[in-house]
Amino acid sequence: MLKKFIVNNFLLFEKDFSLDLSSYAKYDSHSLFVQDGIINKALVIGKNGSGKSCLGLALSDIARTISRLSSCSLGEERGYRNLNNPASSLSTFTYIFTYKEEEITYSYSKKDNGQLVKETIKVGEKTALEFDHTKDGSLTLDRKLLPELSNFALPKKMGKGSIMRLISSSKEPREIIRFIGLSYR
Numbered sequence: 001m002l003k004k005f006i007v008n009n010f011l012l013f014e015k016d017f018s019l020d021l022s023s024y025a026k027y028d029s030h031s032l033f034v035q036d037g038i039i040n041k042a043l044v045i046g047k048n049g050s051g052k053s054c055l056g057l058a059l060s061d062i063a064r065t066i067s068r069l070s071s072c073s074l075g076e077e078r079g080y081r082n083l084n085n086p087a088s089s090l091s092t093f094t095y096i097f098t099y100k101e102e103e104i105t106y107s108y109s110k111k112d113n114g115q116l117v118k119e120t121i122k123v124g125e126k127t128a129l130e131f132d133h134t135k136d137g138s139l140t141l142d143r144k145l146l147p148e149l150s151n152f153a154l155p156k157k158m159g160k161g162s163i164m165r166l167i168s169s170s171k172e173p174r175e176i177i178r179f180i181g182l183s184y185r
Helices: 052-066 163-169 176-180
Strands: 001-009 017-020 093-097 104-112 114-122 126-132 138-142
Touching: 052 093, 052 104, 052 176, 114 176, 163 176
Parallel strands: none
Antiparallel strands: 001 017, 001 093, 093 104, 104 114, 114 126, 126 138
16 A cells, blocks of 8 residues: 655655645544555645646556556656756656565656666565666665575667566566556556
8 A cells, every 4th residue: 555655856846745645633533544554535626827737647657668658748848847947957757665564665767758777666665676777787785685686687679668567577476576566557
């Protein structure tokens, strides 16, 4: 379940914007809206131009990033970054999930055209997987933290896709990866 979301330098979000779904003080007695200590139903309201659609696009970017569908044309039409930031700056997305009483963090950064630069998976505070798209596919993988990927090997030609997309389409057991992917289908 998604616990927290942080986005930076994406459309209207010039600096870090955080949506913490574990902060629900006013909803304590509403079991319809809170499950396992996390808000599971929410409504976003605001004036026109306040960022409601941008928040929806930012939250759903993970689905476009790891799905097998062709990438969203958002980057080609408009660009990812906030226009107050330099053209060379990256848009960053961080999704923090709770999974089997563990915190799993999937984060990635993209250029203004939507091209992936780096992906990271953390289990708790430890980096389990890091893939750098700019260094000919430099992969760091802690197989102890992600035993599901003990036999995983990168293909010789990675292409432009997400490492998450590649892992989720492999035949290896991939419980954590499947969890992250299914959270956004």
